[in-house]
Amino acid sequence: xxxPNNNSDMLLEDNGIGGGDExxxxxxxxxxxxxxxxxxxxxxxxxxxxxxIVLAIVVILWSWGKEEDYRPLGSYKTDELITTLDYLDxxxxxxxxxxxxxxxxxxxxxxxxxxxxxxxxxxxxxxxGDDILLQDMGxxxxxxxEQERLKLSRERQLVLAIQAMKNITKAQVxxxxxKQSVFARKERQxxxxxxxxxxxxxxxxxxxxxxxxxxxxxxxQGLSPxxxxxxxxxxxxxxxxxxxxxxxxxSKEFALEQEREEEYKSKVDAILIPVLGLANYTSEVDLAMxxxxxxxxxxxxxxxxxxxxxxxxxxxxxxxxxxxxxxxALTNQPPANGAIPEELRENNIAGGNDGNSHNESTxxxxxxxxxxxxxxxVGKIDRLAVSVALDYTPVTNAAGExxxxxxxxxxxxxxxxxxxxxxxxxxxxxxxxxIASVKFNRPDLEAIAEEEFWKTEAFEGYVxxxxxxxxxxxxxxxxxxxxxxxxxxxxxxxxxxxxxxGGAIGSVGGDNLQLLxxxxxxxxxxxxxxxxxxLPNLHKDEDLLKAVRALVANEPGLSAQxxxxxxxxxxx
Numbered sequence: 001x002x003x004p005n006n007n008s009d010m011l012l013e014d015n016g017i018g019g020g021d022e023x024x025x026x027x028x029x030x031x032x033x034x035x036x037x038x039x040x041x042x043x044x045x046x047x048x049x050x051x052x053i054v055l056a057i058v059v060i061l062w063s064w065g066k067e068e069d070y071r072p073l074g075s076y077k078t079d080e081l082i083t084t085l086d087y088l089d090x091x092x093x094x095x096x097x098x099x100x101x102x103x104x105x106x107x108x109x110x111x112x113x114x115x116x117x118x119x120x121x122x123x124x125x126x127x128x129g130d131d132i133l134l135q136d137m138g139x140x141x142x143x144x145x146e147q148e149r150l151k152l153s154r155e156r157q158l159v160l161a162i163q164a165m166k167n168i169t170k171a172q173v174x175x176x177x178x179k180q181s182v183f184a185r186k187e188r189q190x191x192x193x194x195x196x197x198x199x200x201x202x203x204x205x206x207x208x209x210x211x212x213x214x215x216x217x218x219x220x221q222g223l224s225p226x227x228x229x230x231x232x233x234x235x236x237x238x239x240x241x242x243x244x245x246x247x248x249x250x251s252k253e254f255a256l257e258q259e260r261e262e263e264y265k266s267k268v269d270a271i272l273i274p275v276l277g278l279a280n281y282t283s284e285v286d287l288a289m290x291x292x293x294x295x296x297x298x299x300x301x302x303x304x305x306x307x308x309x310x311x312x313x314x315x316x317x318x319x320x321x322x323x324x325x326x327x328x329a330l331t332n333q334p335p336a337n338g339a340i341p342e343e344l345r346e347n348n349i350a351g352g353n354d355g356n357s358h359n360e361s362t363x364x365x366x367x368x369x370x371x372x373x374x375x376x377x378v379g380k381i382d383r384l385a386v387s388v389a390l391d392y393t394p395v396t397n398a399a400g401e402x403x404x405x406x407x408x409x410x411x412x413x414x415x416x417x418x419x420x421x422x423x424x425x426x427x428x429x430x431x432x433x434x435i436a437s438v439k440f441n442r443p444d445l446e447a448i449a450e451e452e453f454w455k456t457e458a459f460e461g462y463v464x465x466x467x468x469x470x471x472x473x474x475x476x477x478x479x480x481x482x483x484x485x486x487x488x489x490x491x492x493x494x495x496x497x498x499x500x501x502g503g504a505i506g507s508v509g510g511d512n513l514q515l516l517x518x519x520x521x522x523x524x525x526x527x528x529x530x531x532x533x534x535l536p537n538l539h540k541d542e543d544l545l546k547a548v549r550a551l552v553a554n555e556p557g558l559s560a561q562x563x564x565x566x567x568x569x570x571x572x
Contacts, residue, residue: 047483047486050483051480051483051484054475054480054483055480057475058472058475058476061468061471061475062468062472069105069106069107070096070103070104070105070106071103071106071109072101072102072103073101073102073109073112074101075099075101076101076102077100078100081100081102084102084116084121085102087116087121088102088104088112091115093108093112147177147179151175151177154175154219154220155173155174157219158171158175158194158215158216158219159171159172162194162196162212162215165208165211165212167198167199167202167204167208168196168197168198168199168204170196170197170233171194171195171196171197172194172195173194173216174193174194175190175192175220176191176192176193177190177220178190189222189223189227190220190221190222190227191223191227191228191229191241192216192217192220192223192228192229192241193228193231193241194212194216194228194229194230194231195231195233196212196230196231196232196238197232197233198232198233204232206252206255209230209238210239212228212230212239213228213230213239216228226241226248227241228241229241229242249291253291253379256289256379257289260287260289260381261285261286261287264285264287264386264423265283265285267422267423268285268386268419269283270422271418271419271422272415275415276390276391276415280390280391281388281389281390281391282388282389282440283386283387284386284387285385285386286384286385286386286387287383287384287385288382288383288384289379289380289381289382290379290382291379292376292378293378294374294375294376295373295374295375295376296372296373296374296375296376297371297372297373297374298370298371298372298374299369299370299371299372300369300370300372301367301370302367302368302369303368304368305368306365306366306367306368307366307368308363308364308366309364309365309366310364311361311362311363311364312360312361312362312363313360313361313362314358314359314360314361315358315359315360316357316358316359317356317357317358318356318357381429382429382430383429383430383431383432384423384425384426384429384431385431385432385433385434386419386423386425386432386434387434387435388415388433388434388435388436389435389436389437389438389440390412390435390436390438391404391437391438391439391440392404392405392407392437392438392440393406393407406437406439407437412435412437416433416435419433419435420433
């Protein structure tokens, strides 16, 4: 044991006993220097690589703990995908790619969608058809190909026209235009098919469907609206081009009846909600409508009311008694030896005084005629039946219990008058209004319990973050720390493992400091005033020196205490 004492005297020669702690930093620096000079390079590199792998795992776990939720932005074709990715890269937006789908952070979805819409990327880039018309067709193009190209151009133009509507996001138009022939006895009619995609599960109204049909029919020459078929993205037939006129009219009549019933129910709600409340009544409306088309033409005459339409009157009078003769004849000479009887002469004298008279009258009358053409209104209401059930009135008694009693007759009658005036109930037409006060079946609803905190998304995020932090902490303590310790003090750990000092170093209990296991009986005992150190039974001085070096490298404070004890012992 003289050699360690001499070494300690040399270390403390200049500084004395009080400077022993400062001189103990030399073994640490010597251990680090010896590591870089003596440890195998391959082993050192492998440990460093392992440490980097562990650090990478820690970073991955940290990223996983703070990972954001992603939601799909949409699925795109190849050309659309490239354009969209270029835009996202330009805007420095974080995204992920899964096949043809792009995923973005859920919290930034609306903002990204708005930016893409402003940039014109939210809509499909459909050509307006002008490129086909303006393109040089060249020579050698058949008439059939030319017609198909023109038809494709028309289809694209119709697609843009339909997509201009507010609630339509995508459309496709297919035209079937037969070739015209002057020799065909029966000419085939053109037809069209339209498939529309409405946004946000919106159902197109009948007015919107009719507008689509009219747009397509008016844009194609010879296309009848009855030959246009319209369908949506769910396969629902909105307008049929193959349905007969009678079937289409029946569908429209049924839809009109439902629409009118909804109008009457809205009127009932508008009257009763302010009076009774939303859940205190129920109503139902049944409507019968007449869609018969009636046209009448009636012509009536009124003989008492006559008017002269035309009149022709001819009147001739002659008062001369001379008889006209043929010009050139001797009219003033009586016949020779003539004798005129007396009676005839008297008659002639009497007749000569009357003269000549001729009257002719023609008068046409117009009879008063009334022509009436009546076209009766289609969709006339034949009968209206309305049923309203009123819930009992809740009453709270003295004990605080809630009971329900029927409504008073005066209240029911006042509600009846309100509904008859608001709905236009006509008893002569056969309308019926029934109001009854009944008790509604109100099941006792359990109070909806608040969602437990551990079932919320926030708690899930906290657990994920806490779990990742725990894994990182355990990785640092159980993997990174031993590796770093082995990299910094390789020789000391080797010696400790060789002499089984690894499990005994640092085990301090009370006044005894034991560096070996409890089952070690043989060994060298170093006694101190504050405790004792038990070293293994070493048979060689070289082994003992290695053990002491390992102890100094791993426990510098303890080594300093041992040296102090030695100095005190030597002085004594």
